[in-house]
Amino acid sequence: MVRRQPRAAYHHGDLRQACIAAGLALLSKQGKDAVSLREVARKCRVSPRAPYQHFADKTEFFAALAEEGFKEFGAALAQAKDGLVGLARAYLDFATRRPALMQLMFGDDFEERATRNPALHQAALATFQQLEEQVARLHEGAGGLPCRLLAVNAWALVHGLSELLRHGQLAHVLGDDANVSTVLEVAVQLFVPSRRGPNKLRRMNKA
Amino acid sequence: MVRRQPRAAYHHGDLRQACIAAGLALLSKQGKDAVSLREVARKCRVSPRAPYQHFADKTEFFAALAEEGFKEFGAALAQAKDGLVGLARAYLDFATRRPALMQLMFGDDFEERATRNPALHQAALATFQQLEEQVARLHEGAGGLPCRLLAVNAWALVHGLSELLRHGQLAHVLGDDANVSTVLEVAVQLFVPSRRGPNKLRRMNKA
DNA sequence: TGTACATCAGTGAACGCGCGTTCACTGATGTAC
C-alpha cells in the first residue's frame, strides 16, 4: 500500500529538523566554526553517525542551514512596512539578530551552493526583487536613474551597512553616537528622485 | 655595547616577515581556513615550533596579517585619483584582488583586534577619513546633507558592493551584463548634491 | 686576543584534541502473503 503521508520518524521524531534547529542554535551562540556534525549530534542526543542518515556530508548540512536562513530572512522582509525605510530596517534587524546566519547565507560558499540549490538561487533573487520594487515605487513616474541599477545600489548600501554594523566598524567610526536610524534616514534621502523640496534632514543640518 | 640597529636574524633571515608573507599567500590561494601556523612553518621550511618565536599564538599571528592587510589597503586607497569614483574603484579593486584578506581585515574578529591593536584602529579610521574627505569635496559649499553621515553611507555602499561582488551575488542578480563600472557611476550620482542638470546616465535611461 | 658565558632563533618529537567519516551492527516499524 502507498503511504498517505510522509512517514512519522521512528525513533527520534524528526531528526532532520532537530539537526537544523541545533545547527542554527550553535550558529547563533558560538558562530560558524563551532558548528560541527558531531556537536549537532550531541545536542540532539544522538550518535555521531545519525545525522548522516539525513545529510550526505557537512556541505549538504550547511546548505540546509543556509536555505532555512533564507526562508526566515524572506519572511522577515515580507513583513516589513513603510516602504524602503521599513525594508532596510528589517534587513538590518535580521542581520543584527542573526549575524552568524547572515554570514553563512551571504558568505563564502554562496556561489557554489546557489548554483546547486535552486531554492537558494530563488531566495536571493526574491530578496533583491523586493528591494527593486520599493525603489521603483519611490521613482514612480519620475524617470530618474535606471531602476535596476538603483536597486543594486540600494541593496549594496543596506548590505554594507549591516556588515559594518555587525563587525563593529560603524561604532568605531561614529563613536558612541552611532545612530543607525539617522544613518538610514540619510540613506533613503539618497534614493529619493528629487531632493529639491525642504526636508527634515536639511533643516537639521543647518541648525 | 648597545646595538646600533635591529639585529640581523641569525638563521633564517627574517622569519617573522617570511611567516607573514606565507600567511598572506595561503590566504589568497586557499582561504582563511587553510591558514595554520603549521602550514606557515612548512612553507617557510622551518619546524612547527619556529613561528612561536615571533608570535605568541595564532590569534596574534592573524592580527599581524590583518595589520599588514590594512597597510596595503591604505596604500592602495591613497594612490587613488579621480575623487570619489576613483576611491570607490580602488576599494573594489582591492576587495576583488584580495578577497580573503579583506575577509580577515573586516571580518569577525575586527572588534576584538581593533581594541587591542591601536594600529588597526588607526588604519580603519584612516580609510573612513579618506572617504569623508572626498564626499566633503563633492559637497563643497553645497550645504546638503550632513557630511559625516553621507560618508558613512558612501562607505557602506562601496563596502556592500565589494561584498556582494566578492561572493557572486551581484552577478547572480544582474546576470551576465553585471557591469561594475555602470553601477559605480550610478552610485556616485547618488552623492552629488544636486542631480538637476543633464547628465549621461539620465540620457542613457531615456534611450 | 682569548675564553667563559649569555642570549636566542631555531629543531624535532610528542601531547591531546575534535573533527569528518566509515564500519558492522541492532532493533523498531511496516509489508506481503
Place this chain on the structure above:
DNA sequence: TGTACATCAGTGAACGCGCGTTCACTGATGTAC
C-alpha cells in the same frame, strides 16, 4: 490473523587527519672581561 521478510533510522567503536601548543634540546651569534 500470523509469520517471514524488507526497510531504515538509529548505535557505538574506530580510522586517520591536521591542528595548536609544549618539551627538552642545540648550535650559532654576540658580550664581558
